Every structure is written in C-alpha cells, then in structure tokens.
Amino acid sequence: MRPIWILAKNTFKEVIRDRILYALLLFAVMLIGLSLALGQLSFAEQERISANFGLSAIHLVAIALAIFIGSNLVYKEIEKKTILTILVRPISRLQFILGKALGLSMLIAAMTAALAAILMLVFYGLNMKIDERFAIVLAGLFAEALILLGFTLVFSMFTKPLLVVCFSVGIFLIGHWQGSLQFFAKKAEGGVLPAVAWVVNHALPDLDRVNWKDLVLYNQPIDMPGKLMALGYALAWFVFCVCISAMLFKRKDVG
Amino acid sequence: MNLLQVEGLTKSYKRGFIPRKTEVLKGLSFSVPAGTVTGFLGANGAGKTTTMRCILGHDYADGGKVDFFGKPLDVEGRRRIGFLPERPYFYEHLSGVEFLEFYANLSGKWKKADLKARIDQLLKRVDLTFAKDRLLRTYSKGMLQKIGLAQALVHEPELVILDEPMSGLDPDGRMALADIIVETAKKGTAVFFTSHLLHDTERLCERLIVIKGGATIYEGSTDALLDRGGVEFEINFVEGGQRKQHKVPTQEQLQPELKRLLAAGATIIEVRRLRPTLEEIFVNMALRGSEARP
Structure with missing residues (x-):
C-alpha cells in the first residue's frame, strides 16, 4: 500500500505544480463568476441559472482533468522514460497504475472541493439554501470523472494521447446520450437501432445515472438508496477499467 | 557469486508500417560477479540498451533466463539494485531533495531521520548541495546525471546498473562520475555499465563484456582482452x-x-x-568484425 501512496502523492504534486491546472482553475472561476452575471439577467431564475452554471463549471473541470491529464498519465512516464527508474524499485506494475490513478483521483477531488467552496460563496451571496443535495451532486460529478478516468487509462494503454482524448470524449458523449438512445430504440420498430442500443447499454456506462444537478436546481427529494447504488455503479466501472488497464500494462514493453 | 546471470537472452521487435520482425538479441549470455566493475560494450545497434531493458523487466524478452542474486528479479531483488538510464529524464517538478526522498521512500529502506542524513551525504558526494532545493527543471545535463546517479545509490544497492552514465558530460564531470564509481565499487557494490567512452571504461573496468549483433563476443578481464592485441x-x-x-x-x-x-x-x-588501447581492440572486434572469444 505504501508504494501506491508514494506514487499517488507524487502524481498529485506533479499536476498541482503544473501551470495548465491553474489555467483550468481560472477558467472555472470565471465561469462561476459569469454565472452570477448571467443570473442577474433573469428576473425569476437567478438562483437556478447561477447554480446550473456553477455546477457545470465544476463538472467541466472534473471531466477535463480526468480526460486531458489522464490521457498523459502513463504515456508521459513512458515517453519521458521516468518510468524506467520507477519500475526497478520494489513496486509492481499494478501498484504503479493504482498509484497514478489514485493521485489523479485525489487531485480531481481536491479541485472539485476547491471550486465547490467558491460556488458555496456565490450561493451564500445569493442567499441560496445549501444542504446535503449540494454534496450529493458533487459526489455524482466526481463519480462521473472517475468513470471517465478509468476509460482514459484503458485507452492510454494502447494509443497516443490525442486519440485517447477523442475516445474518452466519445465515451462522455455516448454516456450522456444513453437515455435518449434507449428511448429511441424502444420506439424503433425493428432495424439495427435496438441491437446497437442493447450493446451500448451493456458495454458502456450510463453517465446520467450520476448526474444529479436537478437535485439542487429543482430542489428534488433525495433517493439515498438509489444514489448509493449509482455511486456503487460508478465505482464498479472505475475498478473494472483500472483492472483492465493494469492487465494491459502488465504485458506492455515500456523501455 | 554472480549478482547477475544472463543466459540465452533473445528479443525481437516488430517495426514499420507493415510490421517486420527485427531480431535484436540472439541468445546473449554473460554474468556480473559480486564486487566488480564490469563494462558492457558494443557498437551502436549492438543491443546494449535492449539488453538493459530486458534484464530489468522494462521490456519482455522472447526467451532466455535472467537471474539477479540467483533468482528471477522480484520485489526483494529490486531492493538490492540501482539503475541510471541513458539520457535520464526525471520528475522536473521535484527539487533535488524531494527527488531523492521519493526514490528512497519507494525503496522503503530508510527511516525519516536516517534518510535526511543519507540524502545530505549523497548530495554532498555528487556536489549538488548548493542546488538541493532547486527544481530539477533548472538543472543542467551534468547536474541531472549526478542526481540520477545519486537516486541509483540512495538505497545502498548491491548492484548498480548504469546506462551510458558519462554521455554528454564534460571532462570534469566525467572525472567526478568516475571517482564516484570507483568509490562505490570500493565499498563492495558491483557496478555494471555501458559506455561509448572507452578510455574511461578501460580505466574503470576490471571486467568487460563485448557484444555484437545481439550476441556476446567477449567476456572476461579487461587485461586479458588488452593483451590479446599483442x-x-x-x-x-x-x-x-x-x-x-x-x-x-x-x-x-x-x-x-x-x-x-x-x-x-x-x-x-x-x-x-x-599494448593496443581498448579503443583499437574494440574497433577491431565490434566494428570490423574480428572476434576475440576467450
């Protein structure tokens, strides 16, 4: 466990000392700030618009970190050959993958928390109610980022970062269109659509299962068992993807 | 006792748009005994770096056997070896001290108080105390080579493997690095290294392994090889x-x-x-093709 933690801390430190992160953070803060201004344009919906914009900004940053940083997580180590000195230490390749994944997960959690704190200040300024719904929505955003990080890791085992980003964005889009796809598949009478929808439904994650922004936006009631099930679903996808990555990485030539 | 024993190592790669198999290692065998400084020589493309990759498990060999300390390289074996790759790139976001702490902690050998003393000692030895708090991205090539050597030694390994440790260094840096290699060997650590700088190799190594076309063409003492030239x-x-x-x-x-x-x-x-220099003998053996099997 100790080597995983050491690698995770190093990965966290590596990204936290990268200027790109701060550009992303600045972008998110500007979006949150913009949410205030846009909210003021609306007479009746200011709170909802501000909340929607703010949560979307956090969502975007979490996903961008998972996909863009995740696509380089292992590739950069191989490309820069830093991995050569790591893998001769008493650690396994599985521990290496787990350490890298944990480090980036910790970073996404920290960034989500930091941006959430800023958004809470906005909510406080607007006299909006902040309750457990807010934390549940953030947990959902984090869970979605974890799923995408898992897929990004798998893709990065056999292709270059640019393609990894394309594939992962594809997973993000399909993951959010699952509901619509299943809806149209049900309406379709024959053809290939139902078969395609069945395959997509079983082979790829449904990211809308952890998208709970409506809880805050429309003050919906909390279905806690359902939420916990969905978090378990996300965690299962993440663990599955990390295992696949570790299996692929185990036989990969890295020299 | 042999710290490293390689027998019949083979490795091929598939390259090109329409992949073609290139055989790089063709049954390479050699050993590195305890307490020796062993040089690993070969012309460009002879398979030195591939050998390093395969013996350390970075790349998977197609066949053959590699034993460290009498058994295949496992977690315990990795605690006992240090490695400096060719043209090392390190984590640029770390300072010199953080970098050595990271590798020492991964090796799991030191307690916090002892580790600080060990790092101070190593930084002093490689003459980098002045830059210990600077990020590695500000280090020169020579400084990176030195800190790289320090990371290979930080956990006091029994065998240090160095891939072209002196490439790109000025004469002063080469001399400093050579001194550290000699000092390390004197303390009982076996050193196994590749180099294109044959003058340094001749001076430092008591044993040599010369490879050509992915196979060993000489393994034995440096003196015996030099004497072969007449x-x-x-x-x-x-x-x-x-x-x-x-x-x-x-x-x-x-x-x-x-x-x-x-x-x-x-x-x-x-x-x-x-007697001829190692350079003259090497050119004959590894480049022109005359063999000098023991």
Missing part, C-alpha cells in the same frame, strides 16, 4: 650521450636485451609495456 616493450636508454629507443616484441626477450644494453654501457631510463 604486447611489446619499449626500452628508452642513453648510449654514447644520445637518447635512444628500442622495441622488444616479447617479455622473454626483454631481460636478455636489457642485459645486452647494460653490458654495452647504456643507461636504461625507462621500460614501457606497450
């Missing part, structure tokens, strides 16, 4: 007020020749043993 003796003497020089082709002829010169009233100034 030895002759040069006598410098003064006779009749004039300084003269005379060459003797064998050791057996040396003493009679010296006696003859002394009897003739000559003053012997110097007797030198002449």
Whole structure:
C-alpha cells in the first residue's frame, strides 16, 4: 500500500505544480463568476441559472482533468522514460497504475472541493439554501470523472494521447446520450437501432445515472438508496477499467 | 557469486508500417560477479540498451533466463539494485531533495531521520548541495546525471546498473562520475555499465563484456582482452650521450636485451609495456568484425 501512496502523492504534486491546472482553475472561476452575471439577467431564475452554471463549471473541470491529464498519465512516464527508474524499485506494475490513478483521483477531488467552496460563496451571496443535495451532486460529478478516468487509462494503454482524448470524449458523449438512445430504440420498430442500443447499454456506462444537478436546481427529494447504488455503479466501472488497464500494462514493453 | 546471470537472452521487435520482425538479441549470455566493475560494450545497434531493458523487466524478452542474486528479479531483488538510464529524464517538478526522498521512500529502506542524513551525504558526494532545493527543471545535463546517479545509490544497492552514465558530460564531470564509481565499487557494490567512452571504461573496468549483433563476443578481464592485441616493450636508454629507443616484441626477450644494453654501457631510463588501447581492440572486434572469444 505504501508504494501506491508514494506514487499517488507524487502524481498529485506533479499536476498541482503544473501551470495548465491553474489555467483550468481560472477558467472555472470565471465561469462561476459569469454565472452570477448571467443570473442577474433573469428576473425569476437567478438562483437556478447561477447554480446550473456553477455546477457545470465544476463538472467541466472534473471531466477535463480526468480526460486531458489522464490521457498523459502513463504515456508521459513512458515517453519521458521516468518510468524506467520507477519500475526497478520494489513496486509492481499494478501498484504503479493504482498509484497514478489514485493521485489523479485525489487531485480531481481536491479541485472539485476547491471550486465547490467558491460556488458555496456565490450561493451564500445569493442567499441560496445549501444542504446535503449540494454534496450529493458533487459526489455524482466526481463519480462521473472517475468513470471517465478509468476509460482514459484503458485507452492510454494502447494509443497516443490525442486519440485517447477523442475516445474518452466519445465515451462522455455516448454516456450522456444513453437515455435518449434507449428511448429511441424502444420506439424503433425493428432495424439495427435496438441491437446497437442493447450493446451500448451493456458495454458502456450510463453517465446520467450520476448526474444529479436537478437535485439542487429543482430542489428534488433525495433517493439515498438509489444514489448509493449509482455511486456503487460508478465505482464498479472505475475498478473494472483500472483492472483492465493494469492487465494491459502488465504485458506492455515500456523501455 | 554472480549478482547477475544472463543466459540465452533473445528479443525481437516488430517495426514499420507493415510490421517486420527485427531480431535484436540472439541468445546473449554473460554474468556480473559480486564486487566488480564490469563494462558492457558494443557498437551502436549492438543491443546494449535492449539488453538493459530486458534484464530489468522494462521490456519482455522472447526467451532466455535472467537471474539477479540467483533468482528471477522480484520485489526483494529490486531492493538490492540501482539503475541510471541513458539520457535520464526525471520528475522536473521535484527539487533535488524531494527527488531523492521519493526514490528512497519507494525503496522503503530508510527511516525519516536516517534518510535526511543519507540524502545530505549523497548530495554532498555528487556536489549538488548548493542546488538541493532547486527544481530539477533548472538543472543542467551534468547536474541531472549526478542526481540520477545519486537516486541509483540512495538505497545502498548491491548492484548498480548504469546506462551510458558519462554521455554528454564534460571532462570534469566525467572525472567526478568516475571517482564516484570507483568509490562505490570500493565499498563492495558491483557496478555494471555501458559506455561509448572507452578510455574511461578501460580505466574503470576490471571486467568487460563485448557484444555484437545481439550476441556476446567477449567476456572476461579487461587485461586479458588488452593483451590479446599483442604486447611489446619499449626500452628508452642513453648510449654514447644520445637518447635512444628500442622495441622488444616479447617479455622473454626483454631481460636478455636489457642485459645486452647494460653490458654495452647504456643507461636504461625507462621500460614501457606497450599494448593496443581498448579503443583499437574494440574497433577491431565490434566494428570490423574480428572476434576475440576467450
């Protein structure tokens, strides 16, 4: 466990000392700030618009970190050959993958928390109610980022970062269109659509299962068992993807 | 006892748009005994770096056997080896101290208080104390090479493997690195390294392994290899007020020749043993193709 933690801390430190992160953070803060201004344009919906914009900004940053940083997580180590000195230490390749994944997960959690704190200040300024719904929505955003990080890791085992980003964005889009796809598949009478929808439904994650922004936006009631099930679903996808990555990485030539 | 034993190592890669198999290692065998400084030589493309990758498990060999400390490389074995890759790139976001702490912690050897003392000692040895808090992205190539060597030694390994440790260093840096290698070997750590700088290799290594085309063409002592190139003796003497020089082709002829010169009233100034340099022998063996099997 100790080597995983050491690698995770190093990965966290590596990204936290990268200027790109701060550009992303600045972008998110500007979006949150913009949410205030846009909210003021609306007479009746200011709170909802501000909340929607703010949560979307956090969502975007979490996903961008998972996909863009995740696509380089292992590739950069191989490309820069830093991995050569790591893998001769008493650690396994599985521990290496787990350490890298944990480090980036910790970073996404920290960034989500930091941006959430800023958004809470906005909510406080607007006299909006902040309750457990807010934390549940953030947990959902984090869970979605974890799923995408898992897929990004798998893709990065056999292709270059640019393609990894394309594939992962594809997973993000399909993951959010699952509901619509299943809806149209049900309406379709024959053809290939139902078969395609069945395959997509079983082979790829449904990211809308952890998208709970409506809880805050429309003050919906909390279905806690359902939420916990969905978090378990996300965690299962993440663990599955990390295992696949570790299996692929185990036989990969890295020299 | 052999710290590293390689037997019949084979490795091929598939390259090109339409992949073609290129056989890089063709049954390579050699060993690295304890307490020695062993040089690993070969022309460009001979398979040195591939060998390093395969023995350390970075790449998977197609066949053959690699044993460290008498068994395949496992977690315990990795605690006992240190490695510096060719043209090292390190985590640029870390300072010198953080970098060494990271590798020492991964090796799991040191307690916090002891680790600080070990890092201070190493930084002093590689002459980087002044830059210990600077990020590695501000280090020069020579400084990176030195901190790289320090990371390979931080956990006090029994075997250090260095891939081109002196490439790109100025003479001063090469000398400093050579001193550290000698000092490390004196403490009982075996050193196994590749280098293109044959003068340094000749000076540092008591054993040599030369490979060509993915197979071993020489393994043995450096002296034995140098002697293969032929030895002759040069006598410098003064006779009749004039300084003269005379060459003797064998050791057996040396003493009679010296006696003859002394009897003739000559003053012997110097007797030198002449043999080809490692560079000359290496060019013959590894580049021109004449083999020198033991």
